[in-house]
Amino acid sequence: MLMILSALLFSISSNLDNVVVGTAYGIKKIKIGIIANLIIALVTTTGTFLSMSLGLYIAKFMPQSVSNILGAGIIVILGIYFVIQSLIKLIHNTNS
Template identity: 35%
Template structure:
């Protein structure tokens, strides 16, 4: 692949995994363990979601050949980037209520990752890893869809996304207790990481316009 394509793959992988880093930090702060097997399950889900997203994007690219697919990819990444940034802002108190929809559950795990520790054992188990993996791999799915529209290599992006997923959770848990009190402006490290994920997608979208 061309250098520009590799850079796109790396940026998409980083964007897909930054939420994982924030989740890992949250677990590290709360002393919740994520073992090798659980982290591997989460990474495998990220791989699968990324592949599904990319091939779905390629299917759409075949329906909209030429520059149309690139325009759709750019618009898609831009919208997703804006939405991810908006997730960093907490909802107004008067509107805070339990949302049992799929989107509500996923957003709930991103805002409060400790909810994935269903049995409150202090360690993410097999089934909990599946639930958490699905919740935090949605970025890999949507990013993969945009990448498919840009004709990015499915295997390369999926493998790197899975590796970044594993590494970011491990690093986040390891650093969590040490950086618990660090803030960037009014944002915690986890919120800043999520916002950065959205900014990266906006950067890729703007690059495609050039």
């Protein structure tokens, strides 16, 4: 049951990203053809599959607590990085 819930939450979060990108493209009236959509889907699916396969392989050697700490740390570091980049752009734009 937990695996189904996890897969469902992952698919919802992935599709929410697609909705946001689709909305942004729609507002800008940018059209993506069927071939381009299929290529994007193929690349995304392949990337997801390879990431999940690598994750299963790494999980055999790494305790869950370590992977949780590493995952949380990476997300925090990325968040700090993007906030700092936004502040640098804001400061640069106000000085110009």
